[in-house]
Amino acid sequence: MQPTNQPADAGGARAAGAARSGTGAGTRAGTATAGPARSAEAAAEQSSALVLHVNGTAYELTLDHRTTVLDVLREHLGLTGAKKGCDHGQCGxxxxxxxxxxxxxxxxxxxxxxxxxxxTIEGLAHGERLHPLQEAFVERDALQCGYCTPGQICSAVGVLQEAADGFPSHVTPADAPQGGPVPLTVEEIRERMSGNLCRCGAYPRIVEAVHDVSTDQGVAS
Amino acid sequence: MKPFGYLRATSVEEAVRAAEGRPGARFLGGGTNLVDLMKLGVERPGLLIDVTRLPLDHIEELPDGGLRIGAMVSNSALAAAAPVRERYAVLSQAVLSGASGQLRNTATTGGNLLQRTRCLYFQDVSKPCNKREPGTGCPAREGIHRDLAVLGHSPHCVATQPSDMAVALAALDATVHLHGPDGDRSVPVTEFHRLPGDHPEQDTVIRPGELITAVQLPPADRGARSRYRKARDRASFAFALASVAAVLDVRDGVVRRAALAFGGLAHRPWRARAAEEVLRDAPATEDTFARAAEAELAAAEPLRDNGFKVPLARNLAVAVLTELAAPPARG
Known part of the structure; x- marks a missing residue:
C-alpha cells in the first residue's frame, strides 16, 4: 500500500487542521468542494481530499483510497496508540x-x-488527568505487554456508552426491561469485550477494570 | 491492494447508475467484509461506490404491522431497535450472536446479507476455489471442511453462508428489496441466497448493478415466540458450527404454526420446510420436535470431518423448540 500523503508531515497536517478546527461549517463546505469525485469519469481518480476530525483537531488530508483509518492515524498523523494486530478486524x-x-x-x-x-487512546485523557478507564487499567494492573491495551480501553469506552444507551448484548436476558441502561454484569462485560483479544491473557483484570468504572458510573450490577 | 476509484453516492439512483456497465464496481457498506477481502486479494474492485450515506438508515413501521429495515441500518441499531426486540426477538438475538461489538457497529443490514463465506480456501488466493475462480476446483471437499456444509452442497462447492442475521430473516419470511438498472424488485430472503450447484461463484440471485435498499418483515405472529440459538467453538465472536432460528406458536399443547431455519449447514440459510410439515398441528412434545428435526436432516450429506453437525443441529432444534413450547416464565 502506497498512500499519497499531501501534507509534508503530521505537523503540517496538524497546522492546517488547527486553522480550520473552529469553523465547522467552513470545514464541511471545504469537504464538499474538495471531496470525492462526483462524476463517473472522476471516479477513476485513485486519491481524494478529505477531512478527519481526530481527537478534536480537523486534519485536511489527500489520501490514496486504499488508506485505512488505522494507517492514517499511525503513518500520517503520528498517533501510534491504535495498534495493527491482525489487520483483519479479528483482534480489536x-x-x-x-x-x-x-x-x-x-x-x-x-x-x-x-x-x-x-x-483514539491519545484523545481520552484531559491533560494530565487520565480517563477513568485508563486509571482503572493502571489500578487493576490490567495488562502485561500492553500491545492490546489502547484497543481494550477504547473498546471499553464504547461498551460503557452502548450499555448506557440500552444496547442489548448476546447475554442480555430476553425479558430484560428496555429503554434504560443495561446493567453491566461481569458476564455482560466479557461478552461485550469479546472483540478484543489479549495474548497475555490479562482478561480477568481487564474485566475488573471495566467493572470498576461501570460501577462508578452506575451502569454495573 | 489494487488502486481503485471512489464515489460517494448521494442517491440510490446515482449509486445504481454509477455501477451500470462497470463489472469491477462494488457497493461499499460498512466494509467489514469487503475491505477485508480486498486486503486478501479476493476482491479487486476498480471502483467503490460508497452507499453508507444514502438515506437508508431507518427502521420504518409499516401500516400492515410489519417493519421495513433500511439497508444501511447498522447491525447494532437493528438488534437494539425496540420493535425488533419486542416483536422479532429471533432477529435481535441472531444479530447479537454474530461478530463483535465493533463489527456490529459498522456492518450494515444489506452488507450482512451479502457477506461471503469464510471457507479458508475461498479466502486464500494461493489455493484453487470454484467460488473465487470458477473451474479451478474445490480443495475443501477433501481438505479442511469441518466448518462447511452438510446440506445442499455440490461437487463444486461445500461453502457455508456465514450470516446469523440471514437465518433469522429466513425463519421470519423476510423480503429483500432491490433497486437496479431495471427498477425495483423484491425477493423472499429464502430465495435470495442460492445453492452452489454448477455456479458457486454466485452467492445470491442479485443481478449485476443491483443494490439492496431494504429488508421487509411481515407482521409478527403475536401468539408466537421466537428464539435463535447458535453453537460455536468459543463462547463469543465465532461463526456458527450450527444454528437454529425458530418461531413457534403453540395453542393448547398443539403446534399452530412453526417456522424453522438452520444456519451453518449450507450455502444459504436453510429453511426447514420438511420439519415444519411434521410440526404442523402436531402435539408440542419433545418427540415431535425430534421427529421434525430428523425429517429435515435426513437429507444431510456430511463430509469426512463435519458429520458432527447433523446431531448438533438436531439437538439445537429440539432444545429451542422445547424451550419455546414451555409456558413463558412468570415475572
Whole structure:
C-alpha cells in the first residue's frame, strides 16, 4: 500500500487542521468542494481530499483510497496508540471511536470516513488527568505487554456508552426491561469485550477494570 | 491492494447508475467484509461506490404491522431497535450472536446479507476455489471442511453462508428489496441466497448493478415466540458450527404454526420446510420436535470431518423448540 500523503508531515497536517478546527461549517463546505469525485469519469481518480476530525483537531488530508483509518492515524498523523494486530478486524487492537461508537479502524477506508470524528487512546485523557478507564487499567494492573491495551480501553469506552444507551448484548436476558441502561454484569462485560483479544491473557483484570468504572458510573450490577 | 476509484453516492439512483456497465464496481457498506477481502486479494474492485450515506438508515413501521429495515441500518441499531426486540426477538438475538461489538457497529443490514463465506480456501488466493475462480476446483471437499456444509452442497462447492442475521430473516419470511438498472424488485430472503450447484461463484440471485435498499418483515405472529440459538467453538465472536432460528406458536399443547431455519449447514440459510410439515398441528412434545428435526436432516450429506453437525443441529432444534413450547416464565 502506497498512500499519497499531501501534507509534508503530521505537523503540517496538524497546522492546517488547527486553522480550520473552529469553523465547522467552513470545514464541511471545504469537504464538499474538495471531496470525492462526483462524476463517473472522476471516479477513476485513485486519491481524494478529505477531512478527519481526530481527537478534536480537523486534519485536511489527500489520501490514496486504499488508506485505512488505522494507517492514517499511525503513518500520517503520528498517533501510534491504535495498534495493527491482525489487520483483519479479528483482534480489536486497532479499536477507536468513530462519532462516539467503537469500530475496527483497520477495516475502515479513510476516504469513507470523511468528516467523521475519531477518538483514539491519545484523545481520552484531559491533560494530565487520565480517563477513568485508563486509571482503572493502571489500578487493576490490567495488562502485561500492553500491545492490546489502547484497543481494550477504547473498546471499553464504547461498551460503557452502548450499555448506557440500552444496547442489548448476546447475554442480555430476553425479558430484560428496555429503554434504560443495561446493567453491566461481569458476564455482560466479557461478552461485550469479546472483540478484543489479549495474548497475555490479562482478561480477568481487564474485566475488573471495566467493572470498576461501570460501577462508578452506575451502569454495573 | 489494487488502486481503485471512489464515489460517494448521494442517491440510490446515482449509486445504481454509477455501477451500470462497470463489472469491477462494488457497493461499499460498512466494509467489514469487503475491505477485508480486498486486503486478501479476493476482491479487486476498480471502483467503490460508497452507499453508507444514502438515506437508508431507518427502521420504518409499516401500516400492515410489519417493519421495513433500511439497508444501511447498522447491525447494532437493528438488534437494539425496540420493535425488533419486542416483536422479532429471533432477529435481535441472531444479530447479537454474530461478530463483535465493533463489527456490529459498522456492518450494515444489506452488507450482512451479502457477506461471503469464510471457507479458508475461498479466502486464500494461493489455493484453487470454484467460488473465487470458477473451474479451478474445490480443495475443501477433501481438505479442511469441518466448518462447511452438510446440506445442499455440490461437487463444486461445500461453502457455508456465514450470516446469523440471514437465518433469522429466513425463519421470519423476510423480503429483500432491490433497486437496479431495471427498477425495483423484491425477493423472499429464502430465495435470495442460492445453492452452489454448477455456479458457486454466485452467492445470491442479485443481478449485476443491483443494490439492496431494504429488508421487509411481515407482521409478527403475536401468539408466537421466537428464539435463535447458535453453537460455536468459543463462547463469543465465532461463526456458527450450527444454528437454529425458530418461531413457534403453540395453542393448547398443539403446534399452530412453526417456522424453522438452520444456519451453518449450507450455502444459504436453510429453511426447514420438511420439519415444519411434521410440526404442523402436531402435539408440542419433545418427540415431535425430534421427529421434525430428523425429517429435515435426513437429507444431510456430511463430509469426512463435519458429520458432527447433523446431531448438533438436531439437538439445537429440539432444545429451542422445547424451550419455546414451555409456558413463558412468570415475572
Amino acid at each position: 487492537a486497532c479499536t477507536v471511536l468513530v462519532d462516539g461508537r467503537r469500530a475496527n479502524s483497520c477495516l475502515m477506508l479513510a476516504v469513507a470516513q470523511d468528516g467523521r470524528h475519531i477518538t
